[in-house]
Amino acid sequence: MPPLLTRRSSRARRRQADDHRRSAPRPRRAPRPTGQPPIVEVRDATVVYPGGHVAIERLTTSIGRGEFAFVVGPTGCGKSTLIKLLIREIEPAAGTIWIAGKDINAMPHDRTPYLRRRIGTVFQDFKLLPNRTVYDNVAYALQVIGEPRSQIRRKAPEILRLVGLQAKIHSYPDELSGGEQQRVAIARAFVNHPPLLLADEPTGNLDPETSIGIMQLLYRINRTGTTVLVVTHDRDMVDKMRRRVIALEEGRLVRDEDASGYHDESTKEFAARMRAEMGVGPEGGTNGHSDFEH
Amino acid sequence: MGRIVFFCSEAFRALRRSAAPSVAAIVTIVVTTLLLGVLVPVLRASESKASEVRDQIGLEVFLYRDATKAETDALQKELNGIPHVTEARFCSPECAKKQLAGELEGDLAGSISELNSNPLPPSFDLALDDPDNLESVRAALLPPNSSGKPTPISRAIDPPIGQDRENATKIREVTGAVKIVLLVIAALLLVASLLLVANTIRLSIYARRREVEVMRLVGATNWFIRWPFMIEGVVVGLAGAAIAVGILLLGKVTIVDPLADDFALVDNLSTMGFVPLVAMLVAAAVCVSALGSGITLRRFLRV
Ligand SMILES: Nc1ncnc2c1ncn2[C@@H]1O[C@H](COP(=O)(O)OP(=O)(O)OP(=O)(O)O)[C@@H](O)[C@H]1O
Ligand SMILES: [Mg+2]
Numbered sequence: 266m267p268p269l270l271t272r273r274s275s276r277a278r279r280r281q282a283d284d285h286r287r288s289a290p291r292p293r294r295a296p297r298p299t300g301q302p303p304i305v306e307v308r309d310a311t312v313v314y315p316g317g318h319v320a321i322e323r324l325t326t327s328i329g330r331g332e333f334a335f336v337v338g339p340t341g342c343g344k345s346t347l348i349k350l351l352i353r354e355i356e357p358a359a360g361t362i363w364i365a366g367k368d369i370n371a372m373p374h375d376r377t378p379y380l381r382r383r384i385g386t387v388f389q390d391f392k393l394l395p396n397r398t399v400y401d402n403v404a405y406a407l408q409v410i411g412e413p414r415s416q417i418r419r420k421a422p423e424i425l426r427l428v429g430l431q432a433k434i435h436s437y438p439d440e441l442s443g444g445e446q447q448r449v450a451i452a453r454a455f456v457n458h459p460p461l462l463l464a465d466e467p468t469g470n471l472d473p474e475t476s477i478g479i480m481q482l483l484y485r486i487n488r489t490g491t492t493v494l495v496v497t498h499d500r501d502m503v504d505k506m507r508r509r510v511i512a513l514e515e516g517r518l519v520r521d522e523d524a525s526g527y528h529d530e531s532t533k534e535f536a537a538r539m540r541a542e543m544g545v546g547p548e549g550g551t552n553g554h555s556d557f558e559h
Numbered sequence: 560m561g562r563i564v565f566f567c568s569e570a571f572r573a574l575r576r577s578a579a580p581s582v583a584a585i586v587t588i589v590v591t592t593l594l595l596g597v598l599v600p601v602l603r604a605s606e607s608k609a610s611e612v613r614d615q616i617g618l619e620v621f622l623y624r625d626a627t628k629a630e631t632d633a634l635q636k637e638l639n640g641i642p643h644v645t646e647a648r649f650c651s652p653e654c655a656k657k658q659l660a661g662e663l664e665g666d667l668a669g670s671i672s673e674l675n676s677n678p679l680p681p682s683f684d685l686a687l688d689d690p691d692n693l694e695s696v697r698a699a700l701l702p703p704n705s706s707g708k709p710t711p712i713s714r715a716i717d718p719p720i721g722q723d724r725e726n727a728t729k730i731r732e733v734t735g736a737v738k739i740v741l742l743v744i745a746a747l748l749l750v751a752s753l754l755l756v757a758n759t760i761r762l763s764i765y766a767r768r769r770e771v772e773v774m775r776l777v778g779a780t781n782w783f784i785r786w787p788f789m790i791e792g793v794v795v796g797l798a799g800a801a802i803a804v805g806i807l808l809l810g811k812v813t814i815v816d817p818l819a820d821d822f823a824l825v826d827n828l829s830t831m832g833f834v835p836l837v838a839m840l841v842a843a844a845v846c847v848s849a850l851g852s853g854i855t856l857r858r859f860l861r862v
Contacts, residue, residue, distance in 0.1 A: 354776065375781070382778035392773045396576065409779045414561050453777065 302366035303327040304461050304492045305351060310360030312346050312516070320346040322516040323360070328494060330460075333487045335503050336496045338513035344496045345389050347513070348463050351494075352384055353377050364461070382410050385454030389465040389496075391446045393438040399425065399449050400434045406453045424452045428482065443470035451479065455486055462486060465496045476502065477539050485532045505542045569787035570794060577763050581795055584752075584759040588799025588848065589806075591752040592840050596807040598741050599836065618685040618696060624652070626681065626715035634713045638683055641699045643692040648684045655679040680717065749847060752799075756851030760792050764859050785856050792852025793845055800844035804837050 305328040312321040320343040328334055336344050349355045350362055353369050362369050369380055393402050403421045412420070425431055428448040438446055447470050454462060464483065468476035480502065487493045497503060503510055512520035530538070574581050620638070622631065631649060638647035650658070656677050687696060701718070704710040711718055764771065774784050811833065 352776065378775070378778045378780045378783075380778075381776060386776065388776070392776060394770050394773055396572075396770070405774070406777050408565055409774070409777060409783060411562065 301330060302363065304330045304332075304365050305494070306363035307347075307350070308361045308363065310350060310357040310362060312343070312350060312355060313358040320516050321350065321357075321513075324513075324516070324518050325360075326511055326518060326521060328492060330492055331487070331490055332509065333484070333493045333506075334495070334509040334511060335506070336494060336511045336513065337498070337500070337503055338519075340498075342513040343516040344513060345465055346516075348386065348388075348465050348494075348496065351463060352381050352386055378409075382457065383459050383461065385457065385459040385462040387447070387450045387454045387462075387464040387467050389469070391438075391450040393446060393449055393453075395438055398435050398437055399430060399441070402438070402449055403453045403456050406456050410457060420456055424456045425449075428452045429478070444472075444475055447471065448479070451482065455491075458489075458491070460491060462491050462493045463496075464493070466498065467495060468497065468499060468502065473543055477536065477543065480506065480539065481532060481536045484535050488532065501543065505539055566786040566790055570790035573763055573767070573787060573791050574794060577759075577766055580759045580762045581791075584755050584795045584848075585799045585802070587752045587755040588796055588844050589803045591748040591847075592800050592803030592844050593806055594748055595745055595843065596803060596836065596840055598745050599839070602738060602741055618687070618693065618700075620683040620685060620700065621717045622681045622683070622715045623717050624680050630713060630715040631681070634715055635683065637712060638685060638700075641696055643688050643696055644685050645688050646684075646686040648686070650682050650684055652677045652679045652681055655682060749843075752844075753847050753851045753854075756792055756795055756848040757855045759795060760788055760852040760855040761859060763788060763791060764855065788856055789849065789852050792848045796844040796846075796848030797841070799848075800841040803844070804840060807837075807840075808833075 305326075307324050307326050310321055310324050311319065313319050324343075324347070336347060338344055346355070350357060351364065353362075356370055361371075364380065364384070369377075372380065394405060397405065400421055403425060404417050407417045407420060422431065422434065425434055428451055430445060430448055430452065433441060433445060438449065441449065447467060451464065451467055454464070462483070467483065468479050471479060476499070483493050483495060509523050510520065511518065622634075626634075635647055635649060638644060656679055659679065685696065687693060700712055700716070701710065702712065771784055
């Protein structure tokens with residue numbers, strides 16, 4: 266696409282965005298209405314993979330700052346594709362993606378790394394660096410943003426303790442179980458305290474007790490003001506969490522609802538309720554997850 | 560500062576992991592640098608030799624011993640009139656004897672001065688504006704006669720003309736050819752090592768393509784990813800250059816220096832300072848490998 270065209274169309278899109286914001290305020294979803302644009306806004310986006318497969322079709326949705334939302338749907342419905350779209354790993358064939366009020370596909374490519382630094386992503390396949398220890402994997406996310414060594418030495422072990430991996434700090438990814446790798450991925454995604462956290466199946470490899478631990482961690486992260494978007498297959502977990510649910514099917518939005526009974530609760534209350542409702546003992550505690558309880 | 564340390568440690572981590580291709584690249588750099596280290600002084604030496612020879616190029620026109628003063632005077636006028644001749648200097652038998660004595664050394668020089676008769680003929684030394692005009696001047700001295708046979712312009716001239724000095728031209732041509740061959744070899748070597756370093760970096764990128772992908776996804780900028788590869792290439796260049804310089808130094812101390820006392824040509828070799836030579840070689844090796852990595856990075860590490 267010639268640059269002139271890009272610039273003109275992006276300006277056009279921006280104007281459109283302003284109209285949109287004025288005409289469609291959404292007090293419903295944002296727990297903390299701030300007057301700022303939603304942190305994630307997908308407008309009529311369509312993704313077509315090289316083979317011609319339409320993975321996302323005319324999807325429109327938005328997520329307010331501070332929200333905690335789930336994305337559910339059968340396998341192959343385009344959940345991971347949505348995540349890729351939000352971090353600009355792929356470009357939409359049509360439509361626009363707005364993060365914190367910016368059309369990310371209109372940004373020059375050399376700005377993409379800075380976008381990704383503001384979004385913590387837990388990938389479905391973890392995407393850990395195989396030749397680095399757990400510590401170095403987490404540290405890399407800090408080195409990328411130019412964090413001084415002293416800060417890295419402080420922050421990396423801290424976040425690893427938070428996900429219960431303090432004992433595995435010097436292990437390599439292939440020496441870890443799936444669940445442990447998943448927790449390294451979560452630690453890396455959140456070590457920078459990004460304003461937006463995307464987690465693709467963060468409990469996919471975990472037993473119920475550890476899953477609750479991870480959900481508790483995500484909940485805690487959410488309570489610090491971070492917007493959290495969790496992709497999951499775990500119907501049960503979604504039902505119990507009572508948060509917003511975005512359901513996809515064959516790339517289309519089929520359901521978008523706030524579960525009933527949503528109310529603010531502390532992380533402790535949350536954990537207790539989850540355990541009770543999912544039939545897990547009050548203190549499973551075998552994995553030493555006491556650090557979740559703050 | 561912390562960043563430089565980080566990039567360097569990343570580069571060394573990669574070098575350790577892909578040792579085999581790195582070693583291959585280092586060896587090529589060593590060979591290239593070694594050959595350059597030998598070629599460059601040789602070229603320099605032959606260059607100075609050639610220009611020395613070039614300066615000497617002229618024509619010597621020998622005369623019959625019985626040439627009269629009138630004949631030589633007339634000839635001198637005529638010689639000065641030939642195009643491209645800048646000076647025609649008369650050299651009497653005595654002058655020739657002195658010159659010969661000056662060119663020879665030791666016992667031979669003594670025996671020349673002991674000769675009581677002088678066997679050397681008088682001659683004219685012709686200085687030319689350009690050695691390339693040698694042939695045209697010679698043709699002017701020997702115009703063809705009515706039957707087409709080259710005949711000297713004066714009865715005093717004892718043909719043939721300038722056989723000796725012709726050798727100088729041959730030397731010049733040979734050194735010129737050798738120089739071109741050496742330059743071509745040097746250029747080929749440089750290209751070969753450039754490609755090998757480029758290939759090493761390419762392998763390194765290929766081996767880590769998944770890793771690079773992940774780095775991008777967690778927000779690493781292009782240059783943040785590139786720097787370690789760049790340093791990796793430069794380290795390969797530096798290592799190769801260091802080894803080559805070590806070998807050259809060894810060769811200089813054990814072979815060239817002892818010979819320098821005995822042979823003028825070898826002495827010529829060491830006229831080029833060792834320090835500037837080493838600096839030049841290291842700079843060349845580093846430039847080649849940095850260029851090699853740079854080219855590959857541009858091709859294979861795009862966002
Ligand atoms: N790189 C690709 N090239 C072509 N098709 C792809 C590619 N990645 C995904 N797809 C297809 O796009 C569709 C959506 O894939 P996606 O990974 O988003 O599914 P998902 O909802 O995350 O599934 P799961 O729950 O199994 O992880 C699938 O049908 C898949 O086959
Ligand atoms: Mg998926």
